[in-house]
Amino acid sequence: MLLVKMVTVEVLKGILQKRPEGYVELRYHSRQTFSISVKDGKIETLNSGVVEGACARVLVDGSWGFASSTTLGKEKIDKMLRSATSLAKSSKPKKKRFVKLVSLKPQVGRYETPMKKDPEKSDKEELVSLVIDVDKAVRGFSKIIVSDTVTFNIVDDNLAFLSSEGSEIHQHIVRCFGSVMVVAREKGNIASAYESIGEQSGLEVLEKTPLMNAGLTAAERASKLVSAKMAPAGYHQVILENRIVGLLAHEAVGHCAEADLVFGGSFLANKIGEKVASEKVTLVDDGVFPNGFGTMKYDDEGVPTQKTIIIEKGICKSFLHSRETAQHFGVSPTGNARAWTFEYDPIIRMRNTYIEAGDYTLEELAEDIKEGFFLKGGLAGQADFNGEFMFGTQEAVKIEKGEFAESLRGVTISGNAFEVLKNVDAVGKDFAMRTGLCGKEQVNYVGLGGPSLRTKVLMGGAK
Amino acid sequence: MSLLDFASLAVNTCQKLGTDEAEAFVQNLQIVEVVLERAEIQNERFKTQSGIGIRVIKDKKLGFAFASKLSRESIKNTCKAAISLAKVSVPNPEWVSLPAKDEFPKTPEGIFDPEIASISGDEMLNLVIDAYDAAKGYDKRVDIDDGKFSAILNEIAIANSHGVEAQEKTTRIEGYLVCVAKERGETSSMAYEYDVSTMLREFSPEKIGKTSAEKALSSLHPKAIESFTGKVILDSDPASSILFYPVISSVNADNVQRGRSLWAGKVGEKVASPELTVVDDGLMPKGIGSLNFDFEGAPRQKTPIIINGKLEGFIYNSYTANKEGKKSTGNAYRESYNMLPTVATSNFVVKAGKKKLEELIAEVDKGIIVRRFSGNVRPDSGEFSGIAKQASYIEKGQIKHALGETMISGNAFQALKDIIEIGCETRPTEIRAYTPPILVDNIHIISKQ
Numbered sequence: 001m002l003l004v005k006m007v008t009v010e011v012l013k014g015i016l017q018k019r020p021e022g023y024v025e026l027r028y029h030s031r032q033t034f035s036i037s038v039k040d041g042k043i044e045t046l047n048s049g050v051v052e053g054a055c056a057r058v059l060v061d062g063s064w065g066f067a068s069s070t071t072l073g074k075e076k077i078d079k080m081l082r083s084a085t086s087l088a089k090s091s092k093p094k095k096k097r098f099v100k101l102v103s104l105k106p107q108v109g110r111y112e113t114p115m116k117k118d119p120e121k122s123d124k125e126e127l128v129s130l131v132i133d134v135d136k137a138v139r140g141f142s143k144i145i146v147s148d149t150v151t152f153n154i155v156d157d158n159l160a161f162l163s164s165e166g167s168e169i170h171q172h173i174v175r176c177f178g179s180v181m182v183v184a185r186e187k188g189n190i191a192s193a194y195e196s197i198g199e200q201s202g203l204e205v206l207e208k209t210p211l212m213n214a215g216l217t218a219a220e221r222a223s224k225l226v227s228a229k230m231a232p233a234g235y236h237q238v239i240l241e242n243r244i245v246g247l248l249a250h251e252a253v254g255h256c257a258e259a260d261l262v263f264g265g266s267f268l269a270n271k272i273g274e275k276v277a278s279e280k281v282t283l284v285d286d287g288v289f290p291n292g293f294g295t296m297k298y299d300d301e302g303v304p305t306q307k308t309i310i311i312e313k314g315i316c317k318s319f320l321h322s323r324e325t326a327q328h329f330g331v332s333p334t335g336n337a338r339a340w341t342f343e344y345d346p347i348i349r350m351r352n353t354y355i356e357a358g359d360y361t362l363e364e365l366a367e368d369i370k371e372g373f374f375l376k377g378g379l380a381g382q383a384d385f386n387g388e389f390m391f392g393t394q395e396a397v398k399i400e401k402g403e404f405a406e407s408l409r410g411v412t413i414s415g416n417a418f419e420v421l422k423n424v425d426a427v428g429k430d431f432a433m434r435t436g437l438c439g440k441e442q443v444n445y446v447g448l449g450g451p452s453l454r455t456k457v458l459m460g461g462a463k
Numbered sequence: 464m465s466l467l468d469f470a471s472l473a474v475n476t477c478q479k480l481g482t483d484e485a486e487a488f489v490q491n492l493q494i495v496e497v498v499l500e501r502a503e504i505q506n507e508r509f510k511t512q513s514g515i516g517i518r519v520i521k522d523k524k525l526g527f528a529f530a531s532k533l534s535r536e537s538i539k540n541t542c543k544a545a546i547s548l549a550k551v552s553v554p555n556p557e558w559v560s561l562p563a564k565d566e567f568p569k570t571p572e573g574i575f576d577p578e579i580a581s582i583s584g585d586e587m588l589n590l591v592i593d594a595y596d597a598a599k600g601y602d603k604r605v606d607i608d609d610g611k612f613s614a615i616l617n618e619i620a621i622a623n624s625h626g627v628e629a630q631e632k633t634t635r636i637e638g639y640l641v642c643v644a645k646e647r648g649e650t651s652s653m654a655y656e657y658d659v660s661t662m663l664r665e666f667s668p669e670k671i672g673k674t675s676a677e678k679a680l681s682s683l684h685p686k687a688i689e690s691f692t693g694k695v696i697l698d699s700d701p702a703s704s705i706l707f708y709p710v711i712s713s714v715n716a717d718n719v720q721r722g723r724s725l726w727a728g729k730v731g732e733k734v735a736s737p738e739l740t741v742v743d744d745g746l747m748p749k750g751i752g753s754l755n756f757d758f759e760g761a762p763r764q765k766t767p768i769i770i771n772g773k774l775e776g777f778i779y780n781s782y783t784a785n786k787e788g789k790k791s792t793g794n795a796y797r798e799s800y801n802m803l804p805t806v807a808t809s810n811f812v813v814k815a816g817k818k819k820l821e822e823l824i825a826e827v828d829k830g831i832i833v834r835r836f837s838g839n840v841r842p843d844s845g846e847f848s849g850i851a852k853q854a855s856y857i858e859k860g861q862i863k864h865a866l867g868e869t870m871i872s873g874n875a876f877q878a879l880k881d882i883i884e885i886g887c888e889t890r891p892t893e894i895r896a897y898t899p900p901i902l903v904d905n906i907h908i909i910s911k912q
Contacts, residue, residue, distance in 0.1 A: 033801075040721055042555045045803050046548045049529030049541070051514065057506075064506040070513050070531040087507045087584050094588050097503040125551040132553065146722030183723050183843060190725055190844045230846060233690065233872060233909040263501045264608045264643065265650050343510050347500065382837045385608065385643055386650050388868070390850050392839030412838045412848040414870055441498065441611060460838065460848030460870035463692055463907050 004072070005030060008054060009160050011074050016164055021085055022060035023101070027300065028160040029053060029342040034119070036128055037151040038135040044149070046128065053342040056084040062098025063088045066345045102327040104303060106166035111297035113174040114290075115202030119154045122203055127152060130206070134180065134215040141219035144186045144226060150215060152178040167302040175293060175445060176205045177435055180215040184222035191228070191409065193221035193377065193394055198435040199291040221377060221395055224407050231396035231408040233461040237372035238413070239365050239399070239454050242432040244378040246354055246448025247391040250436065252417035253283055254353040255383040257310045257318075258336070259325035267387035267417060271316040277421030279314040280453075282356040287335050292447040293435040294351030298335070301346055305335030311421075322348050340442040349440065352447030358427025365426050365454050372399045373459070377410060378434075383417075390414040396459070411461040420455050428452035466491060466620035467630045469533050473517050474622045476542045482519040482549070484561050485542075486623040488758065489515045489533070490800040492615065495582055497591045499610040499640070504591060507584055514800040519545045520561070523554040529801040559785035562761040564626040573749035578663040579634035582614045590668045594640055597672025604644045604683070605676040608653065612638035612668070619758070627760035635659065635751060636666045642679040651865075652685075652852050654678035655835060659891055661749050678834060682853045685867025687910040694830030694883070695871060695906040696823050696857070701836035702901040703892035705847050707811065709875040710741070711894065712842035714768055714776075715806045716783035723843050725876060730774050735879035737772040738816065745793050745809035752809040752895045756793070759804045763793035768811075780806045811896040816885030823886055823902050825860040831908055832857060833871060845875035851908075870909040881905045 005028060012026040030052035037045045054077060055068035065088030067080045135150045154176050161169040177198025184191050195214035199205050240248060256266040263269075268276065277283070287305025289295050298304055301323050309317045321329065322337035325348065337346035366374065379392025393410035433449035464472075470487040477485030496508040515538060516529040526549030530541045591612050598607050613636070620630035639657035643650055656675035660666040697705060713724040720727075726734060745763030747753050757763050759781055767775040779787075780795035783806055796807035824832065831854050838849010854866040886900035 042557070043525065043552050045527060046525065046552050047527045047529070047801075047803070048544055048548060049516075049801050051529075051531040051801060053512070053531060066506050066508040068508070068510045068512075070511065071533075083509045087509060090585055091497075091504065091507045091588055094592060095504050097501070124548070128551055128553070183721075185722055188725075190723075192723075192841065192843050230848075230872070233870070233907055235911040260501050260609075264606065265645065267650075343508075343512065345498075345506050345508065379839045384652050384837070384852075386652055388652060388850065390837050392848075409844075409846065411846075411872065412850075412870070414837075414850045414868075416868070441609070458868065458870060458909065458911060460850075460872040460909055461907075462872065 004052065005158055005160065008072050011077050012054065012162050015077065015081055016162055020081060020164065022058050022088065024164040025057040026162045027055050027342055030158045031341065032156040033153065035151065035153040036131045037149060038131050039149045040147050041135055041139065054080065055342040056081045057345050058084040058088045059099060060085060060088040061092060062100065063092035063095055064099060065091065068343045099324055100327045101323040102333055104323060107298060107302045107304065108168050109297065110170045112172040113200050115174060117203040119174065119176060119203050134211050137212060138180060138182055138215040138219045141216065142223045144184045144223055145182055145219060146185045147183040149181045152211065161298065161300065161302050163302055169298045169302055171296060171298065173200060173296060174202060175200050176203055178211045180218045182218040182222040184226040186226045189226050191222050191225040193218040193225065196435060198293065200293055200295055201291045225395060225409050228408050230462040231373060231411050231459060233459055233463065235456060235458050237369050237456050239374045239452055241374065241376040242428065242430045242450060242452045243434055244375065244393060245450035245453055246434060247378050247381045249283055249353045249355050249450055250350060250446065250448050251381040251383040251391050252389040252420060253310060254285060254350045256387060256417060257320050258348045259319045259321045259329060260348050261385065262319050263325065264385065266385050268316055274316055275314050276316045276418060277311050277314045278424045280358060280427045281311055281314055281421055281424050283311040284309050285320055285350050285353045287351040289352040289447060292352035292433065294446045299337045299346065300339040301337040303333045303335045303337065305351065308334045320348055320350065322346065338444050340444050344442045347441055349444050350446050352449065354433065354449030355453065357429050357431040357451040360426045360428045362428060362430065362452055365428055365452060366399050366404060367402045369399045370401060373397065374399055374404060375410060375413065387417040388414065389417055411459050413457040413459050415457045420457060423455045424453055426454040466618055467622060467628060469515060469538065470620045470622035473515060473538050473542055474624050476539055477517065477519050477546065478624055480542060480546055482521050482546060484520040484624050486518040486561050486759065487515055488797065488800050489620045491618040494613055494615050495584060495587050496611065496613040497587050499607060502607045507588065509584065515541060516800040517541050517545045518803065519549050520558060521549045523556065523558040524549045524552040525555065526552060527803050557786055561623045561625060562627055562759055562781045562791065565762050567755040567762050568746060570755045571746045571748055571750065571753040574633045574661050574753050576634045576662045579614050579636050580616045587612060587614060594638065594668035594672040597669040598640060598642055598676040601673055601676035602680055604646050605642050605679055606645060608641045608643055610640040621760040623760060629756045629760045631754055633661065633754065635661055636663055638668060638671055640671050640675040642675040644679040644683050646683055649683065651679050651682045654682060654853055659751055661751060678853045681855065682865045685865040687868055687912055688856050688866065689912050690909050692905060692907050694827050694902060694904050696827065696830065696832040696900055696902050698834040698900050699890045699898045700892050701833045703894055703896040703898040704836055705840055706875050706878055706901065707896045707898060708840050708894060709842045709845040711808055711811060714778055716777045716779040717806045719777050720783060720786060726774060730776055732774055733772050734774045735769055735772045736882035738882050738885050739772050739879065740770050740814035741768040742766065742812050743768055743778055743794065743808050744812050747810045747812065750810035751891050757795040758797045759795040761791040761793050761795060763809060766792045778806060778808065780804055808895055813889065813896065813898045815887045815889045815899050818884060818886055820886055820888060820900050823884060823900060824857055824862060826884065827857045828859060830857045831855065831866060840875065847875055848872035868910060872907045872909060878903045878906065
């Protein structure tokens with residue numbers, strides 16, 4: 001596989017030496033995946049494969065063109081560059097905005113995911129039996145568990161970036177992640193629960209955060225919730241568990257700090273230097289977070305990544321940029337231009353977005369709550385331009401006079417990002433980071449993190 | 464070599480290497496795409512993608528491997544990879560067989576449009592500009608945020624060791640725009656509108672532009688109302704994601720067999736209001752999920768799901784059908800060549816009622832209309848909760864004002880029984896469900912007040 005990469009990169013270099021028209025970016029990407037999924041004691045999938053391809057993004061007179069192909073070889077790549085160039089030219093008369101890129105020193109470099117246990121050298125049979133063991137334990141947890149799905153995946157990306165400005169970057173990113181879905185049934189009621197593990201690393205992730213623990217957490221939750229009612233609707237004081245607070249950072253704030261959304265008038269537009277959250281809140285997007293799911297040394301425009309402070313002690317400090325928006329806003333690029341595969345041109349995306357830890361324990365967070373909920377287990381989320389966000393929770397533990405009481409079925413929560421962040425009055429010290437897959441025109445791997453914290457949200461529950 | 468030649472080559476190679484059964488799925492995609500970002504045309508993409516997925520079975524052990532490279536050498540390596548995975552796998556005693564050779568029905572009409580297959584970058588741009596102009600021209604307060612328009616040519620071929628051989632070309636054109644409206648320093652919520660069609664002539668970019676602008680505008684100046692439980696008109700999209708996503712999950716034979724469906728053992732029982740009739744129609748003319756065979760080479764068909772509120776049956780692929788000694792309903796599906804087939808709907812068609820949306824609104828004394836749902840739906844239990852977007856308050860049959868910070872919640876399985884009326888304007892939604900607007904009772908409408 002690496003041989004194909006070297007051959008392709010040589011072809012790409014050859015093309016750039018011929019001084020093509022305009023600014024040209026060429027990328028090679030091969031994605032090798034291995035996945036196991038066991039459903040109800042049986043192997044459902046045991047897959048492996050390689051998808052590879054190359055793409056060209058060309059900027060001619062302020063107009064972009066893009067082409068990609070899975071067929072490699074000099075002739076095909078030449079053709080690909082020609083179609084990207086001709087798309088850039090032919091679409092120019094129909095465009096109203098012309099692109100300028102912020103200048104960038106040519107970057108030459110390499111990056112590889114630090115790994116202690118390289119999955120390449122792993123025994124696949126051992127991984128299969130590990131997943132089977134988790135499945136067994138999950139189904140054995142309780143008689144009322146009727147079904148489960150346990151998965152484990154390895155995604156190995158080999159990336160090359162070359163530009164007509166002289167950049168040449170090679171990156172090798174390895175992500176290992178797994179998930180457990182459990183369904184419990186009793187007396188005509190049904191409940192499901194979901195947990196995941198993962199990070200950018202080798203198989204040592206399985207020692208740091210055993211898949212078994214995730215499985216047992218999900219099994220316990222599904223069993224507990226099967227006879228529980230839906231949490232009540234209304235505007236409530238809540239503690240968001242550390243494992244879901246990243247969803248708040250990502251959905252409520254992160255998206256609105258993406259410069260393409262800021263441009264359109266997101267709620268953070270024109271707010272640099274202003275107070276947008278409680279002073280307890282410091283929120284960052286970090287491209288260099290160790291083992292982060294969204295960590296890389298360079299982005300897909302060849303810009304080095306960095307730690308960008310979006311909100312510092314409640315004050316809005318910076319947005320997330322590509323070379324194009326950095327030029328428009330007159331700032332430095334932040335390394336947030338990301339492409340899912342060689343089939344996409346990069347757009348502004350978060351990397352690892354988190355709220356920094358405070359100093360409360362979980363008990364202290366609950367102490368001052370007369371009536372409220374401790375929300376656990378994340379589900380899908382979404383953000384709107386105007387700051388309105390939502391994300392789902394799996395479990396709502398009732399809090400009465402500072403004490404944790406019974407568990408109810410979790411519901412979707414929503415709020416206005418401004419208000420929810422201003423209402424953060426206590427931040428925990430139990431920082432946790434997890435993985436996510438975010439969709440915005442194209443999907444991408446992101447990290448979501450933070451400590452448990454206390455705020456107020458609208459819960460969409462039962463009457 | 465044709466796609467089918469590659470598929471047959473893979474099957475023969477596997478058989479020579481000593482598998483019990485083998486199957487190959489080969490795909491070739493060509494996509495022309497225009498992306499809008501920050502209110503303008505950002506980029507135009509031309510993408511070609513091909514690949515093969517090879518499934519092998521040896522001693523009831525399954526292995527699967529895929530590759531994007533289509534060549535003799537790559538196919539041989541991929542066959543070997545699939546076989547080596549089957550070796551480390553565990554036998555599945557429930558495995559019976561890949562689909563046997565069967566006769567296919569006639570190719571459904573209108574699934575391939577040469578105009579889409581040969582669309583140029585310039586023609587695509589013109590479509591986008593039509594949508595753009597329609598949105599901008601609708602009202603000065605409207606801004607476009609982002610969007611994407613894609614024309615897709617999808618060629619697939621399937622072969623297996625039982626002599627199944629199938630290949631077909633389909634086309635699709637789809638596009639969406641996200642608009643916001645701004646007035647007096649206030650920004651509306653994001654309004655999303657899309658269209659999808661297998662035929663270029665039936666695709667309307669103007670409608671996308673106009674409707675997304677109209678939706679953005681009508682969500683300006685929202686007000687909250689007091690919480691209540693009552694009538695909600697779900698437009699096609701929210702109706703599909705709230706009501707039919709749990710239905711689709713519950714009639715999926717895999718979920719039924721695994722105890723993940725509350726409808727297991729309920730065939731013949733009443734599960735919804737008598738107003739509701741749903742079929743899965745894999746052969747519907749111009750259907751976005753239509754084809755004469757499914758994605759493992761079994762014939763597609765029309766399968767009744769719910770007739771007048773009564774549950775009629777489930778949808779199967781060959782694996783789940785074999786488990787029950789039944790015939791597959793032709794519902795094997797894969798998102799891409801690099802995935803194994805699962806059970807999924809083809810065209811999930813909700814029978815249209817008689818009333819137009821305005822007539823449904825006129826019938827509501829007190830209630831709301833929801834045109835976008837941003838929330839979570841649990842497919843197994845049917846619980847849903849989320850934000851009502853582009854929602855308005857209705858009183859005495861008239862829309863009063865836009866709603867802000869309003870959530871809705873309930874249970875889809877209860878809501879199916881609480882359907883009052885089904886509208887007549889059916890359209891395909893994101894989950895390939897052809898759905899009209901639906902008026903439902905007893906939904907919780909939640910605000911801070």
